[in-house]
Amino acid sequence: MAAAWGRRGGLALLRGALGAAQGRACSTGATVRAPTAVAQELQSSGRARFLLEHAAPFSAFLTDSFGRQHNYLRISLTEKCNLRCQYCMPEEGVQLTPKSELLTAQEIITLARLFVKEGVEKIRLTGGEPLIRPDVVDIVGQLYKLEGLKTIAVTTNGINLARLLPRLKEAGLTAINISLDTLVPAKFEFIVRRKGFHKVMEGIHKATELGYRPVKVNCVVMRGFNEDELLNFVDFTKDLPLDVRFIEYMPFDGNKWNFKKMVSYKEMLDTIKQRWPELEKLPCEASSTAKSYKVPHFQGQISFITSMSEHFCGSCNRLRITADGNLKVCLFGSAEVSLRDHLRSGASEEELVQVIGAAVSRKKKQHAGMFNIAQMKNRPMILIGGFLVSKTYPHVIFSSFPEPALMSFPLCQDDLQNPLYSKQWGHAYSHWLTLRASLSKQRGTALCLEASPPVGQVSVDCQSKEASPGSEFSNGDSGSCTKVPHASNNLTHIDEEGRATMVDVGGKPDSRRNAVAVAVVRLGEKAFGMVRQNEMKKGDVLAVAQIAGIQGAKLTSQLIPLCHNIPLSHVEVSLSLDEARCAVMIRCSCQTWGKTGVEMEALTAASLAALTVYDMCKAVTHDIVIEEVKLLSKTGGQRGDFSR
Numbered sequence: 001m002a003a004a005w006g007r008r009g010g011l012a013l014l015r016g017a018l019g020a021a022q023g024r025a026c027s028t029g030a031t032v033r034a035p036t037a038v039a040q041e042l043q044s045s046g047r048a049r050f051l052l053e054h055a056a057p058f059s060a061f062l063t064d065s066f067g068r069q070h071n072y073l074r075i076s077l078t079e080k081c082n083l084r085c086q087y088c089m090p091e092e093g094v095q096l097t098p099k100s101e102l103l104t105a106q107e108i109i110t111l112a113r114l115f116v117k118e119g120v121e122k123i124r125l126t127g128g129e130p131l132i133r134p135d136v137v138d139i140v141g142q143l144y145k146l147e148g149l150k151t152i153a154v155t156t157n158g159i160n161l162a163r164l165l166p167r168l169k170e171a172g173l174t175a176i177n178i179s180l181d182t183l184v185p186a187k188f189e190f191i192v193r194r195k196g197f198h199k200v201m202e203g204i205h206k207a208t209e210l211g212y213r214p215v216k217v218n219c220v221v222m223r224g225f226n227e228d229e230l231l232n233f234v235d236f237t238k239d240l241p242l243d244v245r246f247i248e249y250m251p252f253d254g255n256k257w258n259f260k261k262m263v264s265y266k267e268m269l270d271t272i273k274q275r276w277p278e279l280e281k282l283p284c285e286a287s288s289t290a291k292s293y294k295v296p297h298f299q300g301q302i303s304f305i306t307s308m309s310e311h312f313c314g315s316c317n318r319l320r321i322t323a324d325g326n327l328k329v330c331l332f333g334s335a336e337v338s339l340r341d342h343l344r345s346g347a348s349e350e351e352l353v354q355v356i357g358a359a360v361s362r363k364k365k366q367h368a369g370m371f372n373i374a375q376m377k378n379r380p381m382i383l384i385g386g387f388l389v390s391k392t393y394p395h396v397i398f399s400s401f402p403e404p405a406l407m408s409f410p411l412c413q414d415d416l417q418n419p420l421y422s423k424q425w426g427h428a429y430s431h432w433l434t435l436r437a438s439l440s441k442q443r444g445t446a447l448c449l450e451a452s453p454p455v456g457q458v459s460v461d462c463q464s465k466e467a468s469p470g471s472e473f474s475n476g477d478s479g480s481c482t483k484v485p486h487a488s489n490n491l492t493h494i495d496e497e498g499r500a501t502m503v504d505v506g507g508k509p510d511s512r513r514n515a516v517a518v519a520v521v522r523l524g525e526k527a528f529g530m531v532r533q534n535e536m537k538k539g540d541v542l543a544v545a546q547i548a549g550i551q552g553a554k555l556t557s558q559l560i561p562l563c564h565n566i567p568l569s570h571v572e573v574s575l576s577l578d579e580a581r582c583a584v585m586i587r588c589s590c591q592t593w594g595k596t597g598v599e600m601e602a603l604t605a606a607s608l609a610a611l612t613v614y615d616m617c618k619a620v621t622h623d624i625v626i627e628e629v630k631l632l633s634k635t636g637g638q639r640g641d642f643s644r
Contacts, residue, residue: 059118061357064329066365068316071121075108076323077136078128083157083192097324105135107343109142111321112149114349118356120319122151124177128323131160137167144172151175155218159196161203169210176207177216177245181225183232186547204242214243214300221263222249228554230268231275231567237300245290247305265291265306272302275567286315313366327356329363502562508595513636517602519586519610520578522625527617528582538616542575542584545612549573552608553590553601563600566592573605575613584613587632599634 062070079096103111112123123143130136131154143152153175154168161178180200182188188197207215217236221227233244249262272293273279282292282301290303320328325340337359342352523531531541538544550571557565570591578585588605590598610626617624633643 061353062115062118062120062319062360064360064363066314066363068314068363069119070317070319070329070360071119072124072318073112073115073120073122074124074126074318074320075112076126076128076321077108077130077133077139078102079323080132081127081129081157082132082159083129083194083196085157085192101325101340102323103321103325103340105139105142107325107340108139110343111325111339111352112143113146114352115319115356116146116149118353121149122153123149124153124155124175126155129157129159130154131156131164137164137171140168140173141171153177155179156203157192157196158200158203160199162199162206165203165206165210175216176212177218178204178207179218180204181219181222183229183236187226204240208240208242214241216243216245218245218247220247220249221268223261223263224555224558225261227263227268227271227565228567230271234272234276234295234302237295237302238298240300242300243292243303244300245303245305248307265304268304269293271565271567288315319360327359329359333364335359335362502564503596505564505595508638510594511636513592513594513597513634514589515597515599515602515634516587516589516632517599517606518588518628518630518632519606519626520581520628521584521586521610521613522627523582523584523613523617524621524623525582527620527624528577528579528584530620531584531613531617532577532579536616537619541613541616544616545575545584545586545609546573548612549586549588549605549609553588553598553605556601556604559604560600564596566594566596566598566601568592568598568601571601571605573609575609584610586610586613597634597637599631602634603629603631 058069058071064070079094079102112120115123125136125139127133133139140152140154143149151174152172154173155177156179158178158180161176165173165176178200180188181191185197188200189195204215204217217233219226219233221230230246233246236242237244246265246268248265269279276295278296279293280296282294284290284292289305289307291306292301292303294301316330318331320331321339322328322336325338325343326336327339328336337355339352339355342355347355530536534540550573552559553571553573554568557563568590571589573586573588575587576585577583586606586609588602588609590601590605592598607629610629614624614626630644631642633641635641
């Protein structure tokens with residue numbers, strides 16, 4: 001067996017080079033050809049051909065009962081992390097394994113050497129956060145010495161990457177994945193409960209400067225959280241050699257997974273193709289977990305990891321070793337085998353291989369044998385080492401703002417360096433999410449002001465995206481009516497049988513759409529004075545309400561059941577004080593280029609901003625009146641313009 005190991009390990013690189021030169025078919029039928037000088041030299045070498053003809057077959061111990069050959073090993077170096085991500089760690093936290101029970105560097109190398117001898121060609125180092133382990137550079141250097149290992153990769157949160165990458169590259173690191181779920185600094189700070197967005201961006205740029213091609217960026221897409229950033233992430237690949245990998249949200253212990261939070265690959269792809277219809281599909285390898293695409297002329301590309309909607313279990317070639325030395329043959333499985341215990345009890349290499357082979361042979365056909373994976377038991381993601389996944393948002397304590405501030409929320413990459421993004425915006429976003437969660441509990445399946453506890457007096461004067469032609473909208477203050485041009489006598493959001501239905505806008509031409517909505521919040525003299533002096537304990541009322549309004553506009557399709565998900569090009573929310581009325585005046589404008597209007601986005605922004613003002617002032621008084629929520633104007637679309 002030792003002789004077979006030697007031939008197998010020494011020939012792994014040779015087979016890979018020749019396979020690349022000859023071309024390998026991918027699952028779509030395309031062929032990947034990557035001839036290199038090394039492969040051409042090997043092909044012409046008589047000794048190389050002799051060795052190939054007499055090479056040992058791929059390890060039977062790493063081949064499961066379905067014929068899948070496992071040549072990719074993921075090793076978790078630590079359970080610890082320098083961030084406190086809400087999407088990775090359960091609300092109750094995790095109990096860390098005592099240091100004495102974690103794998104030492106030597107044990108990691110011993111196990112890695114064993115797997116490489118059996119045919120593993122790629123090792124990925126994960127965590128926790130692998131780059132906080134003090135000996136990570138030395139571990140990479142030791143792995144680099146293993147004959148037959150072709151790829152040494154790391155998955156990191158990027159915080160320490162820029163500082164360590166030059167040494168890691170010199171030690172032999174060949175590939176990098178960086179986890180980043182948002183391009184909005186304030187949202188980043190809220191998620192990870194730490195600063196560091198700009199360190200991650202610095203790490204990404206450092207990786208490209210040092211020649212890593214591509215630099216993979218892992219983004220877990222979650223409905224109601226970051227699916228509105230899909231286009232921004234694609235645009236991120238325009239001038240950088242990145243592979244942004246959109247990952248379907250997956251279930252793990254503590255993350256309260258459900259299908260409503262998952263955005264499928266097809267839905268993401270449709271959204272992106274609306275903006276870039278020329279998107280091209282790229283060829284792939286048979287064992288690839290990613291479906292890759294590229295916008296022509298962009299330096300980078302995008303990929304989709306379809307773990308939930310179109311699983312890739314049939315071509316799975318991955319095994320995992322946790323930080324405490326347990327072998328997991330499936331990411332979704334709870335079954336584990338302790339290699340650490342066998343190693344420390346003095347097991348021989350042959351005995352270890354037998355243990356590994358037995359575990360691999362028990363691997364199920366898909367998803368650890370679970371067809372209802374939402375109900376399965378598994379480790380929290382932080383204790384496995386892999387893709388980051390989301391959590392529901394816990395209650396957040398909001399701290400006060402030092403200064404009042406007004407600004408527009410960034411909707412493009414250029415805005416992300418805005419110096420106004422300071423700590424207060426992270427607190428503002430936290431408070432908005434807390435408010436949103438509270439509203440969700442009150443509204444059931446849709447926001448209904450009448451069903452909620454009374455908020456002073458609420459007067460809503462609005463129209464749907466497709467106004468009911470021929471209808472009139474009354475102004476509650478004056479009693480006057482405004483005629484909507486080009487109206488009809490039919491409601492557009494119900495079918496012939498009277499059931500609610502979404503309007504099909506597929507046949508409409510694109511055009512520039514604008515809408516402006518307003519709202520008034522009467523506070524009373526005491527609360528108004530405290531808002532004016534910025535004395536509310538919860539913080540700067542105007543700044544927080546502005547953030548809430550902007551987020552409300554972006555999330556309209558999640559709050560209003562029959563609204564389309566519109567890529568907004570600009571949202572502006574401004575708040576001013578009317579001393580004569582002791583009121584906050586709210587004005588919201590939205591813009592897009594598309595097939596349907598943005599009236600509902602503007603109205604939702606005004607409503608959420610008004611509700612946020614109420615929420616932040618209700619401790620002082622409940623005698624608050626929200627009124628005059630109405631559309632001021634809208635332009636664009638077949639039904640013509642509207643102006644109140």
